[in-house]
Amino acid sequence: MAEKNAFFDSQIVQDFNRDIEQYHLGPLWNAIPDLMKHTPEPHAQAYLWKYDLLHKKLMEATEIFTPDRGGERRAIYLQNPGLNYRKPWGWASTTQTLYAAVQLILPGEEAPSHRHVQNALRFIMEGEGAYSIVDGQRMFMEKGDFLTTPNGLWHGHGHTGDKPMIWMDCLDIPTVYYLGGTFFEPYPDKLEKPSLPDNFSAQHYEGGMVRPIGDRYAKKAPVGSYKWAQTEAALAGLSRFEPDAFDGYAVEFINPSNGETACPTIAAWMQMLPAGFHSKAHRHTHASIYHVHEGSGYTIINGVRFDWSKGDYFVVPNWAWHEHVAEQESYLFQTNDLPILERFGLERKQELDTNNGYQEVTGEFKPVIV
Numbered sequence: 569m570a571e572k573n574a575f576f577d578s579q580i581v582q583d584f585n586r587d588i589e590q591y592h593l594g595p596l597w598n599a600i601p602d603l604m605k606h607t608p609e610p611h612a613q614a615y616l617w618k619y620d621l622l623h624k625k626l627m628e629a630t631e632i633f634t635p636d637r638g639g640e641r642r643a644i645y646l647q648n649p650g651l652n653y654r655k656p657w658g659w660a661s662t663t664q665t666l667y668a669a670v671q672l673i674l675p676g677e678e679a680p681s682h683r684h685v686q687n688a689l690r691f692i693m694e695g696e697g698a699y700s701i702v703d704g705q706r707m708f709m710e711k712g713d714f715l716t717t718p719n720g721l722w723h724g725h726g727h728t729g730d731k732p733m734i735w736m737d738c739l740d741i742p743t744v745y746y747l748g749g750t751f752f753e754p755y756p757d758k759l760e761k762p763s764l765p766d767n768f769s770a771q772h773y774e775g776g777m778v779r780p781i782g783d784r785y786a787k788k789a790p791v792g793s794y795k796w797a798q799t800e801a802a803l804a805g806l807s808r809f810e811p812d813a814f815d816g817y818a819v820e821f822i823n824p825s826n827g828e829t830a831c832p833t834i835a836a837w838m839q840m841l842p843a844g845f846h847s848k849a850h851r852h853t854h855a856s857i858y859h860v861h862e863g864s865g866y867t868i869i870n871g872v873r874f875d876w877s878k879g880d881y882f883v884v885p886n887w888a889w890h891e892h893v894a895e896q897e898s899y900l901f902q903t904n905d906l907p908i909l910e911r912f913g914l915e916r917k918q919e920l921d922t923n924n925g926y927q928e929v930t931g932e933f934k935p936v937i938v
Contacts, residue, residue, distance in 0.1 A: 608887035612663045612855060613650030614869040619860075619879025620938045626672045626734065635679045642679075643737060645669035646857075646881060660741060663855035663883060665905040666834065667741040670881075672734050673698050673727045681724030681755035686744050688723070689831045690715040691736040691859060691901050692796075693879065697729010702792050704763030707770065709733065712796025712861065714821050714838075714901075716830045718788045724759045736859050736881075738903045740833045770795055776802075779824045786826040794821050794830070803840040803899075813848045813925075816841040816892070818902075828907075835906040841865065841894035848925035849891040852917040854906040856884045863898025867891065871930035889920060889927055 575581065576598055585595045625644055633642050646668045651658030662668040673679060692713045699708045700715055702723045707715060717723045727733060744750055769792045772780050776798055783790045799819065806817040820837040821830040829835045864877040869890045874882050884890045909915040
């Protein structure tokens with residue numbers, strides 16, 4: 569599309585534009601350069617949140633908010649500074665399509681069950697003894713576990729242990745909000761009661777990707793909880809071979825009954841970067857949210873270095889050049905909106921073809937420190 573020229577700033581054009589505005593009409597000739605960009609220009613920014621800060625604020629929140637005070641969930645979401653949280657289109661957005669938060673539940677607490685049209689997933693950061701109950705299945709959570717709750721399923725949380733439990737939530741809230749399709753329903757009797765044996769799906773799939781014949785036909789969530797031990801073993805198997813130039817060793821969580829992503833609109837995978845690994849730079853249309861499960865290193869995003877360590881979160885916006893460097897063996901849990909982009913036919917990728925595939929570092933991100 570052609571860029572605006574001087575004619576569009578002439579008095580006759582400006583007068584006409586103002587005239588049609590009173591009828592709630594708009595001039596395409598002025599809007600084209602902003603609406604039809606040659607390449608994506610995301611509003612979301614690259615950003616990093618340190619875990620020390622997140623943990624401190626979560627613990628402070630335990631003194632103020634509890635599930636029985638009507639708060640539903642004690643969760644603090646990651647608000648992208650490039651998305652205006654004072655306006656509906658940017659509120660509670662970590663990327664332009666996804667919401668991410670850290671949630672904490674204390675021993676003895678219950679977070680009531682509810683269901684909604686948004687898809688949700690969880691990654692367990694620390695603690696033990698808490699569980700999610702999803703459509704009658706109580707799944708006890710351990711560090712490194714991945715849980716998925718596709719839309720429409722009843723889900724709540726409880727804690728029978730003796731240590732605080734912290735996990736990451738990721739939902740497609742901004743996408744559903746923009747599309748105008750939000751529905752939410754509280755469970756009629758607070759926390760749903762179990763109707764299946766505890767950890768039912770994890771036991772059904774103890775063989776890994778050996779699928780029970782009862783799941784031969786597509787189900788919404790045949791596996792609700794993916795255990796860390798299996799994920800770690802899968803990455804160990806991959807590590808016998810050469811790593812991917814861009815993502816190291818990476819596995820994706822999928823629905824074994826249909827082969828698609830475990831969560832319909834949110835892809836999730838675990839990456840293992842060997843110590844000293846330096847990935848090549850690339851960019852893609854989908855945006856990504858990373859959580860550092862273990863290790864330390866840095867990621868260069870559009871020339872800016874973001875140093876990360878265990879527990880941190882960072883965002884790579886859509887169409888941003890990025891590459892990873894692992895100073896220690898590192899595990900990065902990643903969620904992204906790739907399924908959404910693919911369904912709209914919008915996913916594109918590009919590899920950096922200058923400087924041997926590496927970016928020049930032009931700056932360093934300074935995170936907020938406790």
